[in-house]
Amino acid sequence: MAQTQLNEKITVLAKFRNGAITPLVFKLQDRTYKIESIDLKYSYREGNVDFYSYSVSAQGNSYKITYNAKYLEWKIEEIFN
Amino acid sequence: MNSYFASVEQQARPSLRGKPIGVTGPSKRSIIVAASVEAKKFGVKTGTQIWEAKKMCPQIILISADCNRYEAVTRLFLEIFISKTPLVEIFSIDEAFLDLSPSTALGTGDQVRSFDEAKVIANEIKSEMRAKIGRHVRCSIGIAQNKFMAKLASEAKKPDGLTVVLPGREIEFLDQFELTDACGIGRRINASLARLGINSFKDLRQKSQIDLTLIFNSYGLRLYNMARGIDNDPIHPYFDSPAPKSISRSKTLPRDTFDKDLVNKMILSFCQNIGSELRSKNLLGGSIAVWLRYGDFTSFGQSKTIKSPTYLTREIFFHARSVLKKLPYQKSVRKIGVYIGALRPANNQLYLLDECKKPLILDQIADSINKKSGEQVITRSSLANLNFSGRAPSYGFKKNLFD
DSSP: OOEEEEEEEEEEEEEEETTEEEEEEEEETTEEEEOOEEEEEEEEEETTEEEEEEEEEETTEEEEEEEETTTTEEEEEEEEO | OOSHHHHHHHHHOGGGTTSOEEEEOSSTTOBEEEEOHHHHTTTOOTTOBHHHHHHHOTTOEEEEOOHHHHHHHHHHHHHHHHHHOSOEEEEETTEEEEOOSOBTTTTBTTSOOSHHHHHHHHHHHHHHHHHHTOTTSOOOEEEOSSHHHHHHHHHHSTTTOEEEOOTTOHHHHHTTSOGGGSTTOOHHHHHHHHHTTOOSHHHHHTSOHHHHHHHHTTHHHHHHHHHTTOOOOOOOOGGGOOOOSOEEEEEEEEEEEOOHHHHHHHHHHHHHHHHHHHHHHTEEEEEEEEEEEETTSOEEEEEEEEEEEEOOHHHHHHHHHHHHTTSOOSSOEEEEEEEEESOEEOOSOOOOSHHHHHHHHHHHHHHHHHHHHSSOOSOOGGGTTOOOSSOOGGGOOOSOTTO
8 A cells, every 4th residue: 555645736527515525537748547436525724725635435445635725726635545 | 523524534435434534634754633434343543654654554655734624524423513512622533522511600591410311312413414514524422411421422422423421320320430530630740640550530530639739749639630520620611712821833744854954944934923813813923842853752952931922923933943053963853843832912013123123013914914815825935846745744734613
C-alpha cells in the first residue's frame, strides 16, 4: 500500500445542495474519476480560509480532495492505493 | 474514542479497514501514536517504536498522522456532544466529559434525571456519530456519578462500549480493575503503592486517609477517594477553560545530530511558537526548561527562573539558550524540548524603553500576519530553511477548537 502526498489542482464536478458540497467526479491528469463513495468529510480553517476536505474512493483507490472556499479551487492532496 | 487516529484513517480509506495499522509522526524515527484494534492484538500500542511495531506485526501498515483531519473530526463529535448539553469538558483530542445531571446553576432544568435517560442520550450520540462521521470511528461511553468512575466505565468495554455504573455500585465495579487502569495512577505511583503492599483497590481501601496523606501528601486524599469511587471534581466546560499552567514544544529529529546550529534553530522555532501562544493568551512565562534526549535514549534537562517574566520571543530564546549551554553535548541529539511555566497574566505589560517596545511590536505584527494566513509565513530569517516535514502530533492538540 502506498500513500502519495500531492498538492495539485484538479477539476471537480460537485453538487451544492442544502448547505453541503458533494463532489461527484474529478479529473486528474486527463483521467476522469467517478466518485464511488465519500468515506470521510470535514472542514477546517487555516487563517481566514475555509477548507472542505473529502476522502473519497474511486476505481479501487482512495483520494483526499480539498476545496478552498476563498479561492474557489479544488486540489488533490493524497492518493492511497 | 476507540483507537482514534487509526480509526479515522480507516474511515477515510476503505482498504485499511480490518487491517493492522499504526499512525506515526512525520519522521521515520517517530513512534506509533495510535494503533488500530487489529494492530493492538499484536501488542502494538501508543508509544511503541516503529521498528518494534514491525517486529511484533510485520504486516502492519504505517500511516503518517494528519493532525488537521483528527482535529476536524474531533470538532464534529464535540458538536454532537454540545447539542446534548453545554457542559462538555474537553479532556483530550479523543475524550470528553459530559455533565447530564440536572443543573439549577445554569437553569438547564431539562437535563436528564435518570441513568436510563443518560443511556438513551449515549445511544443517540453513537448513532449521530455514525451518520455524521462514519461507522468506523467508534467510541466507548461510561456513565457514572462522577468523572473518575465515568472514565473507568468507558474503559470497560472496547470498542463501541456503553457501560453504566449505578450509584452505590462503585466499589463492586472498581474491584474488577487493576490500579493502573485508573486515570491518575501511573507507573510511578503504582510502584510506590506496590512497595507498600498495595496491589489492588481493595488493598488501597485498607489504608487510612491520614496514612496516604503522610506518604503521598495532597495526592493521598485523591488516592483515598479513588479507592472508594469518589471524585468531587466538577466538569470544566470548554467555554470556561482555565488558563494553562505551562506551554511546551518538542520534536524528534529525522536523524540524530551533533549539529549545535540545528539544535539552536529548533529551539528558536519552539520559542517563536511558544511566544506566539503566550501573547495570544496574554500570559507571561516565569520559568523555562530545555531538555535533550540523546541517541542512546538518555535524557537531560535543566530549568531556570525568569526574573522578569516575559512573552517576547527574543527574551524567551535568550533564556532558553542560557539553559541549553548547561546541557551536556557529548552525545548525538535525538529529540529536543522546550517548556515554559510559571505562567501569569500579562496585565497589559508596558515597555517604556524603545529597545523593548520594538521587539514586542515586531512579534505582534508577525502574530497577526501568521494568524490571518494560518501558517508561519513570517519567521526569523535564520529559520527560513528549517523544514519540520509536517506538523507532528507532539506539537500538541489545540484545545481552543472553537476559537
